[in-house]
Amino acid sequence: MAVNHLHLLLLQIIILLVWAIKFKASEASCQTSCGKVQINYPFGIGAGCFFNEWFEITCNISSSTPSGQPFLTKMKLKLAEDTAAMSFGIGVEMPAISLKNPSTGINRTGSPFFFTNKHNSFIATGCKKYAKIDITDESGSTTGGCLTISACDPLKGKKEGCYDFICPVPSNTTFDYGIVSKLNSTISQYCKTAFILDQNWVMTNYVNDPTVLRKTEYQKAAPAILEYGTRQCIQNSPPVCN
Template sequence: MNFTRNIDLFLFLIMLAITHSSSQSTTAGDVITITKAINVAKPGCQSQCGNVTIPYPFGIGPGCFLGEWFEITCNTSFNPPRTQIGRLQLLEFTDYTFRLANKVASQCYDPFGNITEDNPVSTSLGWTSPFSFSQKNQFNLIGCDDFALFLGPLQANFTSGCIALCSKPEEVVNGSCSGVGCCQTSIPKALKYYDTSVGSMTNSNHTKIWSFDPCTYSFLGEKERFTFNGVSDFMDPNFRNRTMASVPMLVDWVVGNLSCSEARSAGMLACQANSECVDSDTGVPGYRCICNNGYQGQPYLEPGCQDINECEDPNNLCDGVCTNTPGNYTCSCQDGYVGDGLKSGRGCTKKNSEFPVIKFSLGKLILIYWPR
């Protein structure tokens, strides 16, 4: 056991000496309009599995998805039915991403340092798939005498990890993951596979901290969905299950393996009316279709994106009359009012019912009000 731990630690320390750079993600925000389209799926195809709405290019059943990687299975042996892509449970689609149920690696000890639980985990999105783990995820380690290895596939030449240390509960700060009780690190672009395992940094195997930290955990998860709760996380016997249920993994998806110009030249561009093609920025070849400004809906299916009636939005900019136009809207004032019709501008004010007219007569200045 000690030999195995020392090998792991040696590899980990070598890993820390490896320098690698990873740019921050420029993936578009968490936009959810494609699942709200009138024609979310292809005609005659199932668009719902349990609580998950499934938008084309994904689909259930023959002829309902764009390509093999976009095939979805609705597993009705669960209640509610479980949406799966391959063997992975899918929780939600957005216009650029989907969320997967998480996996958490763990190792637990008894008061004498014996390992009572050891669960390494790995997740693969498929080496040739149009999917990759979003850089809006981060790798997390929770523990006080621990290291975690985070390995990518050999083809990616990626290795990372974390060390988390502390000797007493008072050292641990809620919400802080700077290496005391909690460590976090970023991941590179285009990551499609990872393997993570955890181990003790010392030969004591948590015996000196077991009273408040009997287990250690590591997982990949969406940054905005996880907050470290300090010692209460150490002591929570349900931490692993709770994290798997509340902290998903975010996956970027793109269409095809061509750029916009290449797909257009080949006559294979999937983007429909009132949409534009945007080249992938995920590190994986391909592109996305997005609705033009002022439009929303399903850019991958005919008749394409539909005009948004901004005048129905109470937060539009108009103070007067709102007129919807294709992809836009205008603001004006109703008859009898003047101004620019904007809440942030001059708005609309009522015209005077009378206005002064100046006339000259026999050298006298006479002010006459002329009725309109």
């Protein structure tokens, strides 16, 4: 089993090297930025500039965005302007999940992308009560706890909900309403919106101002890190990946 895994890993490395060689040959003609976002291989704009269809970037130019607005083409996700270029992933504007509308979210099934606790956090906002929330996986084992933050004056904001939960990102294949019910039923019952957020963004923006996710520009989407490559997984059932 270990030998087969090693062969598969070597094959993946060879494929990446071949693509890297091909990319170097055409790199001079590849667009390296769109708007304020730097585009690095394996992501790319135009034929021959990206690893495969999952890594293709579309640069949409319009009268309102003359310098371009980049999107991860297949996932239909806008790239985040305020995240740095990375060798392990890419910053995207992750749609917020309305906890009153179970149809919202995205599906990563079949893609090479994933979320980990190392680079992202799960946040539920607009919660109507203070509570201790424990994260459990599908086997029922506790994998971590949530930090509760008061984001407004509870005496003035009872109708909206003044509490937020910051939680570890659970192991899963989608980001939709289902993830919330897997975390804890209390979250979906008492909160308004859920996000997966870039931890650096959380530390530099949210921690300094817990009301930031209530601002208009972040109510529909906020920065998160889509990672790719080899995950380090603890072989539980299901695996817990970091």
